Amino acid sequence: MLAAVFATVFIALYVGHSVGDHWVQTSHQAAHKGDRGWAGRLACARHVATLTVTKCVVLAVIAALLQLHVTPAGLVLGLGVDAVSHHWADRRSTLLSLAGALGRGGYPEYVTIVRKPGEEADTTGPGTGAFHLDQSWHILWLGIAALIIATA
Known part of the structure; x- marks a missing residue:
């Protein structure tokens, strides 16, 4: 039964993540969440807050419809761990520094995309190495959050 709860919670969190990270996040948040200083921290915090609410809504609907047994403590802990890791x-x-420390620093620099002919290569947006590292990091923590939620 725990395996089914884990799998269902992971799927719900993944759906919520996909919607929250790409549809709910504002253009301002996306453009400024990495900025230095309090303005960047605030843009990132707002993004993570709306993202976490999105995940919570998706998970709540699925848990209610499928009558999943999840505890409030598990939800708070799992979603909290996920939110901190996402921020x-x-x-x-932070993530690019970790990639460099693990010998993956060249990946985000090498995997680029040219959006329009004549433009400089984009190293941060969708389809780039930095974006892939970002999304795989988030998916890792979705799995950890799902495990916490399913077992707490």
Whole structure:
């Protein structure tokens, strides 16, 4: 039964993440969440707050419809761990520093995309190495959050 709860919670969190990270996040948050100083921290915090609410709504609907047994403590702990990990990564310099420390620093620089002919290569947006590292980091923590929620 725990395996089914874990799998269902993970799917719900993944759906909520996809919607919250790409549809709910504002253009301002996306452009400024990595900025230095309080303005960047605030943009990132607002993004993480709306993202977490989105995940919570999706999970609540699925849990109610499928009558999943999840505890309030598990939800708070799991979603809290996920939110902290998401904020940490979305400040951008943190995740790129970790990639460099692990010998993956060349990946975000190498995997680029040219959006329009004649433009400089984009190293941060969708389809780039930095974006792939960002999303895989988030998916890792979705799995950890789902495990916490399912077992708490």
